[in-house]
Amino acid sequence: MTDISYLGASLPDTSDRMLFAVPKKGRLYDQCLGLLANIGIEFNRKPRHDIALVSNLPIALVFLPAADIAAYVAKGNVDLGITGLDIIRESQADGDVAELMRLGFGRCKLQVQAPQADGSLRSSSDLVGKRIVTSFINLTREHFAKLEGVEVEQMSTQVRFVSGSVEAACGLGLADAIVDLVESGDTMRAAGLHAIDTVLDTESVLITNKHARFPELAKTIKQRVEGILTARRYVLCQYNIARDRLETACGIAPGRQAPTVTPLEQDGWVAVSVMVEKSRLADSMDALQEAGATDILVLQIANARA
Numbered sequence: 648m649t650d651i652s653y654l655g656a657s658l659p660d661t662s663d664r665m666l667f668a669v670p671k672k673g674r675l676y677d678q679c680l681g682l683l684a685n686i687g688i689e690f691n692r693k694p695r696h697d698i699a700l701v702s703n704l705p706i707a708l709v710f711l712p713a714a715d716i717a718a719y720v721a722k723g724n725v726d727l728g729i730t731g732l733d734i735i736r737e738s739q740a741d742g743d744v745a746e747l748m749r750l751g752f753g754r755c756k757l758q759v760q761a762p763q764a765d766g767s768l769r770s771s772s773d774l775v776g777k778r779i780v781t782s783f784i785n786l787t788r789e790h791f792a793k794l795e796g797v798e799v800e801q802m803s804t805q806v807r808f809v810s811g812s813v814e815a816a817c818g819l820g821l822a823d824a825i826v827d828l829v830e831s832g833d834t835m836r837a838a839g840l841h842a843i844d845t846v847l848d849t850e851s852v853l854i855t856n857k858h859a860r861f862p863e864l865a866k867t868i869k870q871r872v873e874g875i876l877t878a879r880r881y882v883l884c885q886y887n888i889a890r891d892r893l894e895t896a897c898g899i900a901p902g903r904q905a906p907t908v909t910p911l912e913q914d915g916w917v918a919v920s921v922m923v924e925k926s927r928l929a930d931s932m933d934a935l936q937e938a939g940a941t942d943i944l945v946l947q948i949a950n951a952r953a
């Protein structure tokens with residue numbers, strides 16, 4: 648049985664439950680809570696408690712720092728978890744951790760950033776032998792060792808760890824450049840830095856230990872998450888069209904599997920219902936209208952299953 652007694656004095660009994668690790672704060676927290684609600688996970692988390700029993704499934708949620716979750720999953724201390732791909736790679740947990748699915752939020756880039764004012768630093772190669780500060784020492788060392796064409800132990804670039812506010816390091820004279828996460832770029836620019844290379848594109852990932860307990864329950868969670876992600880990506884588009892133009896219309900919006908076509912009470916006309924990717928919706932509606940579709944309606948999808 649997993650020992651998680653370090654997480655609180657009066658622990659609930661979690662022995663018969665799948666342990667599901669979720670970031671306890673930070674950039675992924677709100678999205679994770681939204682996802683848990685959407686997949687029907689109900690729980691009541693008491694203030695200051697890092698474990699919450701799920702009332703409608705044999706699951707205990709364990710709220711942990713995002714940066715630690717990959718290591719807990721890799722060691723089998725928890726069965727399932729949500730964290731960033733950057734953290735999985737940095738924790739060197741790939742061998743023991745199976746990626747169940749990418750979740751499409753927490754998207755950002757791990758980038759090499761140098762002072763804008765220093766025109767001599769234009770790519771990672773210009774930093775060989777210099778001082779780099781980061782929270783991602785393993786990924787950064789691998790990046791520069793590869794660039795230098797040597798093993799990590801032999802490389803001349805110096806990589807030092809700081810746990811946060813990495814962008815301050817250059818201004819404080821601690822580093823010539825940094826490696827940190829960039830989303831909008833606001834933090835980077837505010838510190839007078841610009842990106843000169845990308846180490847990794849990252850997003851949040853649902854992961855499990857390769858030998859985890861409760862594989863059936865993990866599969867259920869995965870299917871539920873898939874349903875929510877599909878629902879978020881698509882809308883349902885309905886329209887009427889003359890039957891002799893149906894083929895053209897179906898070519899414009901072929902749907903996930905195929906459009907549903909039902910006869911209208913009006914002779915020679917049909918009603919069509921089809922899933923359309925949100926990213927292509929406006930173009931598809933223009934083309935459908937052009938092809939003679941009328942009464943084109945768009946409906947949100949709350950949930951979906953393949």
Ligand SMILES: Nc1ncnc2c1ncn2[C@@H]1O[C@H](COP(=O)(O)OP(=O)(O)OP(=O)(O)O)[C@@H](O)[C@H]1O
Nearest residue numbers: 672673674675713731732733734753754755828830
């Ligand atoms: N600006 C961002 N945009 C999108 N995703 C991000 C951003 N910053 C971090 N992430 C993602 O979220 C993960 C956790 O980072 P986060 O900043 O939430 O943790 P933290 O630094 O421990 O928390 P905090 O910033 O509250 O101290 C990162 O590893 C990355 O995958």
Ligand SMILES: O=P(O)(O)OC[C@H]1O[C@H](OP(=O)(O)OP(=O)(O)O)[C@H](O)[C@@H]1O
Nearest residue numbers: 811812813828829830831832833834835
């Ligand atoms: O490109 P941006 O949109 O500005 O986002 C990037 C910033 O977000 C994260 O920091 P966070 O806000 O989590 O603070 P932290 O450094 O204390 O972790 C990351 O470490 C960057 O500093």
Ligand SMILES: [Mg+2]
Nearest residue numbers: 673674811812
């Ligand atoms: Mg942070």
